[in-house]
Amino acid sequence: MKSSRKFRFGYTKGDRNGIFLFCLILIAGIAINYFSLNTLSEANKPFEFSKTADSLHRLVDSLKKQQSLEDQRVIYPFNPNFVTDYKGYTLEMTTEQIDRLLEFRAKDEWINSKAQFQKVTGVSDQWMTTYSTYFKFPDWVIERQEQDSKKPKRKSLKYSEKKDLNTVDIDELILVDGIGEALANRIVRHRSQLGGFVNTIQLKDVYGLNSEVIERLEEQIALKTPLEIEKQDINTISVLGLSELPYFDYEMARSIVNFIKLREGISNFEELSKIEGFPSYKLDRIQLYLEIRE
Numbered sequence: 001m002k003s004s005r006k007f008r009f010g011y012t013k014g015d016r017n018g019i020f021l022f023c024l025i026l027i028a029g030i031a032i033n034y035f036s037l038n039t040l041s042e043a044n045k046p047f048e049f050s051k052t053a054d055s056l057h058r059l060v061d062s063l064k065k066q067q068s069l070e071d072q073r074v075i076y077p078f079n080p081n082f083v084t085d086y087k088g089y090t091l092e093m094t095t096e097q098i099d100r101l102l103e104f105r106a107k108d109e110w111i112n113s114k115a116q117f118q119k120v121t122g123v124s125d126q127w128m129t130t131y132s133t134y135f136k137f138p139d140w141v142i143e144r145q146e147q148d149s150k151k152p153k154r155k156s157l158k159y160s161e162k163k164d165l166n167t168v169d170i171d172e173l174i175l176v177d178g179i180g181e182a183l184a185n186r187i188v189r190h191r192s193q194l195g196g197f198v199n200t201i202q203l204k205d206v207y208g209l210n211s212e213v214i215e216r217l218e219e220q221i222a223l224k225t226p227l228e229i230e231k232q233d234i235n236t237i238s239v240l241g242l243s244e245l246p247y248f249d250y251e252m253a254r255s256i257v258n259f260i261k262l263r264e265g266i267s268n269f270e271e272l273s274k275i276e277g278f279p280s281y282k283l284d285r286i287q288l289y290l291e292i293r294e
Contacts, residue, residue, distance in 0.1 A: 077136035080117050081110055091131055097121040107281055109210050112137065116212060157220055164224040166196050176220055178213035194246055196227030198288045205285065231291040235265040245289045247282055266292065 075091075080101075083091070088098035104111075104120045111117045114132045118125075163172055173184035186206050191197055200223050203214050232241065234256075242253035252275075259275050260266055269287060273280040 075131070075134050077134050079137065080135050081105060092127070093121070093123065097123055103281060107204060108207065109204075112210065112212060159222055162220055162222040162224075165200065165221050166191065166223065166225050166227070168221055173217075173221075176213070176217045178216055179209075183208055183213075194227070196225075197223055198227045198229060199223065199285075202285055202288070205282075229289060231289060233293040234269075234290045235260055235292060237290070247279065247286055247289075252277065268292065 078087070083093075083098070083101055085098055085102075088101070098121075101111075101117075101121050111120065114128065114135060117123070117132070117135070118128055170181070170184040170188055173179050173187055174181060179187075183206070186208065187203070190202070190206050194202065197203075200214075200218060203209055203217070232245075234242075237257070239250070239254045239257045242248050242256060243250040248256070255275050256272060256278070259272070263271070266272070269283055269290075269292070270280075272278050272283075279286075
C-alpha cells in the first residue's frame with residue numbers, strides 16, 4: 001500500500017485544498033457582510049433624515065403656535081391703582097415704574113386719571129397709547145371727571161390774593177374744588193396737631209387728600225406764615241426730644257436713638273430705613289424738623 005505523499009511543511013494535497021477552500025469561503029463571507037452593511041446604511045439615511053426633518057418641523061410649528069398665542073394675548077380692563085409686580089411685568093412696565101406706583105399707593109393716595117398715572121410712574125407716551133385704553137376707574141371717578149370737564153377752568157390766583165394755609169378756616173377750605181367738609185376738618189385738625197404747617201408737603205399726611213386736590217388747593221391758598229422751628233441734630237437728640245416731634249411715637253424714637261448710638265452716628269437720613277417700621281416715605285417731612293450736623 002502506497003503511503004500518502006507529503007508536501008512541504010508536512011501537509012498533504014487534501015489538507016492544502018481544504019485550507020484553500022476555507023480561505024475562499026471566509027473572503028466571500030467578509031465581502032457579502034461588507035456590501036450588506038453598506039446597503040443597509042444607505043437605506044437608513046433617508047429615514048434618519050426624514051425623522052430629523054419631522055422634529056424640526058414640529059419645533060417650528062410649536063414656536064409659531066406660541067407666538068400666535070402671545071400675539072392674541074387678551075388684556076381685560078383693570079383699575080391701575082391695583083397693578084401688582086406681576087401685573088406690571090405683563091404690561092411691560094419697568095421695575096422702576098412699578099416701584100414708583102407702589103410707593104405712591106403706600107401713601108394711601110389714589111390714581112384718578114390717565115395723566116396722573118403717567119406722571120406718577122413715568123411710563124412713555126407709547127406705553128399709554130397701548131395700555132391706557134384698558135384703564136377702568138370706579139364709576140364715581142368717571143362721573144367726577146365728566147363733571148370737572150364741564151366746569152370752566154379756574155385760573156390760579158396771584159400770591160397776594162391767596163389765603164394763608166396756617167390761618168384759613170374750614171369754610172374757606174371748602175371753596176376749593178375737591179375739598180368737602182370732612183377733608184377741610186382734617187386739614188385744620190392736622191394743622192393744630194403740628195402747631196402750624198412748616199411746609200405744604202405736610203398736606204400729604206392728611207388722609208384722603210390726594211395730589212390733584214393739593215394742586216388745586218395751592219392755586220388758591222399759600223403758606224404765607226410757615227411755622228418757624230429750629231432743626232435739631234438727629235445724632236444728639238434724646239429719645240424724649242425725638243418723641244415730642246411730629247411723626248414719631250416713643251417706641252420709634254427709642255429705636256432710632258439706639259440705632260444711631262450703635263453706629264456712633266449716621267451720615268444720611270436714608271440709613272434710618274434699615275430700622276424695622278421706619279416710615280421712609282415720610283423722610284421729606286421728617287427733615288423739616290431734623291438735620292445732621294457735622
